[in-house]
Amino acid sequence: MDALSLKGLAKVYPNGVEALKGIDLTVREGEFYALLGPNGAGKTTAIGIITTLVNKTAGKVRVYGHDLDTNPAAVKRCIGVTPQEVNLNMFERPMPTMMHQAGYFGLTPRQARRNAEKCLRAVRLWDERNMLTRTLSGGMKRRLMIARAMVHEPKLLILDEPTAGVDIEIRRSMWDLLQEINERGVTIILTTHYLEEAEHLCRRIAILDRGEIVVEDRMEHVLRQLPEQHFVISLQQAASPGQKFAGFQVHWRSRYEMEVEVPATRSLNEFFELLNAAGIQVLSIRHKTNRLEELFVRLTMPDLPKLPDREPGSALEQPDAAKA
Template identity: 35%
Template structure:
């Protein structure tokens, strides 16, 4: 075996493990400071932090695009500094930036990416159209990246990350700058993948996105984890969660449900407050079953955002 064995105390159910990881750039800037973090297999883990907190640096080290100054990183039990290629095999990465050749076609982007992971062209050919269909890019194979809309480029980044059928999906601000329809499409796809067993690590600026998608969270500030835990244990869990539901059409009736306080703000907006333990997704499905389709959800008094701001104000 070329990879380092599990350290004492590490568990086989851990997908990602960072142990005392630091990254100091040339010039002395310390982006990540003695950081330790574990993400269990099957988790949907959110990483929150202000710009410059160290989120992207941490992700780049995890996927082998940057080397830590000190510390160790295991991906599914593989030390990514001992066998970087083997560690990379199980990870799909969707970066925040559009790092694709503008003159490549969608077809070329997918085949080139498969080659980076050691996939043969025949292997890529068997799966790439299904992946493009999953993200809503069917029939776009011969379009160049330059010709795609901004939303389509984000879809292509996601498709590229799914090509290798990863057991771990790492997403750096996947819905930054996209419209509400695409954001909902991405949310639905990510929840479906997580339900199938894919471990997901997400960085996001959208607090409602973190609260809607994530099971566990960590807050990164000045390169350090300052708090982490199950989402129900963070963000003042005894408070009600406040949401605004922006509907696709005029509201015909207000649908009641246990643990949910709901009132109509205007002809297309519902004000919704969920008690501790009440499920946002369950109530959304109830509305859908009653023929009331939600366009998007916002959270003007998001409890997680209030907590996050309190933790990172210094």
């Protein structure tokens, strides 16, 4: 069954900005799906339409078989949303926050208490249920927003930058939480500028640019579009920097570290065989840049000749072209 179906979805704002240009998109039930794009690409507009906050100009939206035009209430019941900005009542406590949210969806007090406890335990906030929200850490507030979005037991969870502004340790723990939620059968749509996050979590991906979908496929198929990959290899012992390896471009950073370009027609295992033949032992290996980030730049910013050498997990943004 399709969790989400968009057919010819278009949005033109009164100022003439064409935020969405008739996109088609299908998200299957149980999927962990990445919806990516630079600022101004149309992601926020698409989410706003799906969640009934923005009126579409044309097209059809169906959520678990419910038509947005004819049954918006059913669509809302199927969806939980965590916005990018923290929008909690800082002078409320987590338990009342959960109870109020459940009441908006018509749950009885007994159902609300049961679901609130289940969700707070799931995000590991049960012990903090009676603390003032303003005293919670940044990561706890993000987890509380996820629990609040889940309290009415939606089938589809939409996460807009769920780990924005949190440190690496908290981000990794939230990855584990989101995977647990997805494994329980909840369909998740993720938008994020941390492209390592999308590559780690999501099985399928769509990249929006200027209101159009420029790529949509399984994650592994998308990553294969890269004509080459770049790795940084650290060695166990010093080697001669002048050594060459047929079929591979190598740049020696030092006697203990090299960069290697592996074209799509060759494999990393072939390069390891050449290293073994030369008596060179590998200590560690990593991608020079995040693969999805590199592909993202090639698709949405083609005028940039190459990515700078940055560590995986860095945030990537592009200035707003238009609010979308």
